[in-house]
Amino acid sequence: MNRYLFSGAVMAGVIAVAAQAAPRSISIENPWARETVEGQAAGGGFMTIVNDGQREDQLVSASSPASREVQIHTMSMDGGVMRMRQLTDGLAIPAKGEVELKPRGLHIMFIGLKEPLRRGTNVPVTLNFRRAGSMTAQFKVQAMTAPMPMGGNQ
Numbered sequence: 001m002n003r004y005l006f007s008g009a010v011m012a013g014v015i016a017v018a019a020q021a022a023p024r025s026i027s028i029e030n031p032w033a034r035e036t037v038e039g040q041a042a043g044g045g046f047m048t049i050v051n052d053g054q055r056e057d058q059l060v061s062a063s064s065p066a067s068r069e070v071q072i073h074t075m076s077m078d079g080g081v082m083r084m085r086q087l088t089d090g091l092a093i094p095a096k097g098e099v100e101l102k103p104r105g106l107h108i109m110f111i112g113l114k115e116p117l118r119r120g121t122n123v124p125v126t127l128n129f130r131r132a133g134s135m136t137a138q139f140k141v142q143a144m145t146a147p148m149p150m151g152g153n154q
């Protein structure tokens, strides 16, 4: 029964204005993963999950042929140390809102990579939502030094 923390920024949610004619309430924007080096066992994936529906949905699990397991993680400061924690109860996506997964924040984590994530390739990830069901997004692998969107600093 781990309780987990949402940052204020995530809770605030942003109204999605994308005029998309997609039949599904959930859409995935800008999915990408950070490239990894030889021997690296884990890697991070990021995206914005947009919920155009009238009801909250929840990302409950994810999987990919690229790794043994894909987990949903939070990252937060704890006594001056960045800590990751697995969200075993899923990640809520508010109705008419969106949740951004980004470096130093929420992310998915490829655990047990079968081979390095190489820049310029795409990694398929199947995302399982409680209401919207399963969908597969292609995560574009980008350089470790790629500029962070939304003011990240690294």
Ligand SMILES: [Cu+2]
Pocket (backbone or CB within 6 Å): 073, 084, 107, 108, 109
């Ligand atoms: Cu992680």
